Amino acid sequence: MELFTRNDIRNIAIIAHVDHGKTTLVDALLRQSHVFRQNEKVQERVMDSNDLERERGITILSKNTAVMHNDIKINIVDTPGHADFGGEVERVLKMVDSVLLVVDAFEGPMPQTKFVLKKALELNLKPIVVINKIDRPDARPTEVIDEVFDLFVELGANDEQLDFPIVYTSARNGIAKLEVEDESSNMDPLFDVIINKVKAPVGYIDKPLQMLITTLDSSEYVGKIAIGKIERGVLRKNQQVSLIRRDGKINNVKVSNLYVYNGLKREETDEAKLGDIVVVSGIPDINIGETISDINNPEALPFVDIDEPTLSMNFMVNDSPFAGKDGDFVTSRHLRDRLMKELETNVSLRVEETDTPDSFKVSGRGELHLSVLIETMRREGYELQVSKPSVIFKEENDKKLEPIEYLTIDVPEEFMGVVMEKLGPRKAEMVNMTSAVNGYTRLEFLIPARGLIGFRSEFMTDTKGNGIMNHVLEGYDTYKGDIPERSRGSIVVFESGEAIAYGLFNAQERGRLFIEPGTEVYEGMIAGECAKADDIEVNICKKKHLTNTRSSGSDEALKLTPITQMTLEQCLEFIANDELVEVTPKNVRMRKRILSTDLRKKQQSRNR
Numbered sequence: 001m002e003l004f005t006r007n008d009i010r011n012i013a014i015i016a017h018v019d020h021g022k023t024t025l026v027d028a029l030l031r032q033s034h035v036f037r038q039n040e041k042v043q044e045r046v047m048d049s050n051d052l053e054r055e056r057g058i059t060i061l062s063k064n065t066a067v068m069h070n071d072i073k074i075n076i077v078d079t080p081g082h083a084d085f086g087g088e089v090e091r092v093l094k095m096v097d098s099v100l101l102v103v104d105a106f107e108g109p110m111p112q113t114k115f116v117l118k119k120a121l122e123l124n125l126k127p128i129v130v131i132n133k134i135d136r137p138d139a140r141p142t143e144v145i146d147e148v149f150d151l152f153v154e155l156g157a158n159d160e161q162l163d164f165p166i167v168y169t170s171a172r173n174g175i176a177k178l179e180v181e182d183e184s185s186n187m188d189p190l191f192d193v194i195i196n197k198v199k200a201p202v203g204y205i206d207k208p209l210q211m212l213i214t215t216l217d218s219s220e221y222v223g224k225i226a227i228g229k230i231e232r233g234v235l236r237k238n239q240q241v242s243l244i245r246r247d248g249k250i251n252n253v254k255v256s257n258l259y260v261y262n263g264l265k266r267e268e269t270d271e272a273k274l275g276d277i278v279v280v281s282g283i284p285d286i287n288i289g290e291t292i293s294d295i296n297n298p299e300a301l302p303f304v305d306i307d308e309p310t311l312s313m314n315f316m317v318n319d320s321p322f323a324g325k326d327g328d329f330v331t332s333r334h335l336r337d338r339l340m341k342e343l344e345t346n347v348s349l350r351v352e353e354t355d356t357p358d359s360f361k362v363s364g365r366g367e368l369h370l371s372v373l374i375e376t377m378r379r380e381g382y383e384l385q386v387s388k389p390s391v392i393f394k395e396e397n398d399k400k401l402e403p404i405e406y407l408t409i410d411v412p413e414e415f416m417g418v419v420m421e422k423l424g425p426r427k428a429e430m431v432n433m434t435s436a437v438n439g440y441t442r443l444e445f446l447i448p449a450r451g452l453i454g455f456r457s458e459f460m461t462d463t464k465g466n467g468i469m470n471h472v473l474e475g476y477d478t479y480k481g482d483i484p485e486r487s488r489g490s491i492v493v494f495e496s497g498e499a500i501a502y503g504l505f506n507a508q509e510r511g512r513l514f515i516e517p518g519t520e521v522y523e524g525m526i527a528g529e530c531a532k533a534d535d536i537e538v539n540i541c542k543k544k545h546l547t548n549t550r551s552s553g554s555d556e557a558l559k560l561t562p563i564t565q566m567t568l569e570q571c572l573e574f575i576a577n578d579e580l581v582e583v584t585p586k587n588v589r590m591r592k593r594i595l596s597t598d599l600r601k602k603q604q605s606r607n608r
Helices: 022-032 051-056 083-095 111-122 141-154 188-197 332-345 367-379 413-423 455-462 501-510 568-574 597-607
Strands: 009-016 063-069 072-078 098-104 128-132 166-170 175-177 210-219 223-232 234-236 240-244 250-254 257-262 265-268 271-273 277-281 291-294 311-316 350-353 359-364 384-387 394-396 399-412 429-435 440-448 468-478 490-493 511-513 526-530 536-538 579-583 588-592
Touching: 009 022, 009 083, 009 111, 009 188, 022 063, 022 072, 022 098, 022 188, 063 188, 063 257, 072 083, 072 188, 083 111, 083 210, 083 223, 098 111, 098 141, 098 188, 111 141, 111 399, 111 468, 128 141, 128 188, 166 188, 175 188, 210 277, 210 332, 257 271, 311 367, 332 350, 332 359, 359 367, 367 384, 367 568, 367 579, 399 413, 413 440, 413 455, 455 568, 490 588, 501 511, 501 526, 501 536, 526 588, 568 579, 568 588
Parallel strands: 009 072, 009 098, 098 128, 128 166, 490 536
Antiparallel strands: 063 072, 166 175, 210 223, 210 291, 223 277, 234 271, 240 250, 240 291, 257 265, 257 277, 311 359, 311 384, 350 359, 384 579, 394 399, 399 440, 399 468, 429 440, 490 526, 511 526, 579 588
16 A cells, blocks of 8 residues: 555644734735635634634634645644643644744744744644744844744754744735745745645555544534544545544444535535545534544544643632522533533633532633633623632642743833832742843743732733733742732622712722722622722712701712723632632622621631
8 A cells, every 4th residue: 555645735733922913824815815705805813703702812712724726725724822722722733734833023932932833843743934024113034033943942843843944924914925025915925835845645545544533613503513634544425434532432423424624614525535624523422532433444543632721710600699680501500511511622621520519620721711711601691600710739759849831021121120029929030031122121930820820910000001921831840839819908898789979989098999889789799909908898888878958069079080890800810719700691790708797707717
């Protein structure tokens, strides 16, 4: 049996740090391969189809598409750039033969660039380096290429990988060049490099079928659908195949429908072969990491090891006085079923039962990973409560180990002092400091993951919104000692009712408020941040007593300070260990675990 080469196909993934222009680059490739009609109105970042992705401007889920160039089909996988969604990147790299490593022509390699490149090199993929945003006035492509080369060397790339092709692009303007000085009006140089430098799929087409499932999706018409690359042989519609589970069990199943990608659409096909990225339906209980194989010769393919979660929090049934007012799904059964469904597609997530049936321990890659899940559930009509995120420790040789993050901060020089002062108590160790252009300095630290909880909001305040921070998991190291908790207490609501301007006016002298007049509140709910370290109870439902004498305009004189609108992530960062975030489709509230003031005081006296 001879090796067969699919010269009519190329499979690539686009990897990069967040916001370096991956999805915009895919837009340009799609436009110039005439996927859209000439008069078709196409939104920007067309691959970011999820509402949350469009709102936040980040890719959360990896997506597949395909374009044609000179009669060669290029299958493209667009991957997330944020470290919290690294699990999405790790598994889809099994589908491709090369990666486009996109690097910003000004920022250069960032923490996530290092993370995704390391994964690609470990799988022995040969990257193509794309220096994007060369139209930026502060672009420095030559220095960035040197930095990328240094990163390859640092990650132990072999000689073949070090001889990487370079393409300069402005994805926004739809142009690519092989040299910065070249004239160009389209993306053809990038298409040519992909076709000439990416290995065509090679394998045995006449041996028994093998296909690894790397992504799951669902359709309201055909149910669960699985996506993967055919590694060997041929797959046909209505074919009887073996499904090999991760635990080695084998089931005989039938492939009802078979699709391939064409632009953004899935097209039905009767047959696909070695090298094709395909979509199959008709197998209801299929999972990521399983192998579709020949029914007579079942052989499993190895699946990539996904990095372990580093952060966990408890998801609980909402038991606040306002429970059930907003949501459609409020019981522990609803919560359990939804979390188990998420496990099917979210490979980096872990869900464990706890001592109580109303609470589940959910572990993920980081705060963003977990908060996106909570936000998605909220929009689907779920009500729940979540605890403060906590770091997952490991034990090794009787030593306590904790996750360490590689933190990169870009700040104007005037804010360097305050940032370094705040990172000291959080056990951060500086490993590098470089002066960038435009008055910004880059600071690089190794910091325990615990030290980053609650840091982002402080950092944005301290740098007046001018700072940029990124972090990625570096590994595990010995426990670094205690890190101080939140330095300020909470302003806690004393009685249930409606927040009144008069009560809020008196409360705002005690700290920073999070709620406005007219907000429905309950005893034990958090209304703001106290200026001191201890919690205080306030009656914000208190009305002004009427008297016979009224001074003209006295009520109008109550000036309330504008409130801080807390996002879900900010709430998760803010809460202490004895507090929870209540999440419903219409509201995000913070509250004490024990709502009653009297019971809380008894608990505190017992703890002393």
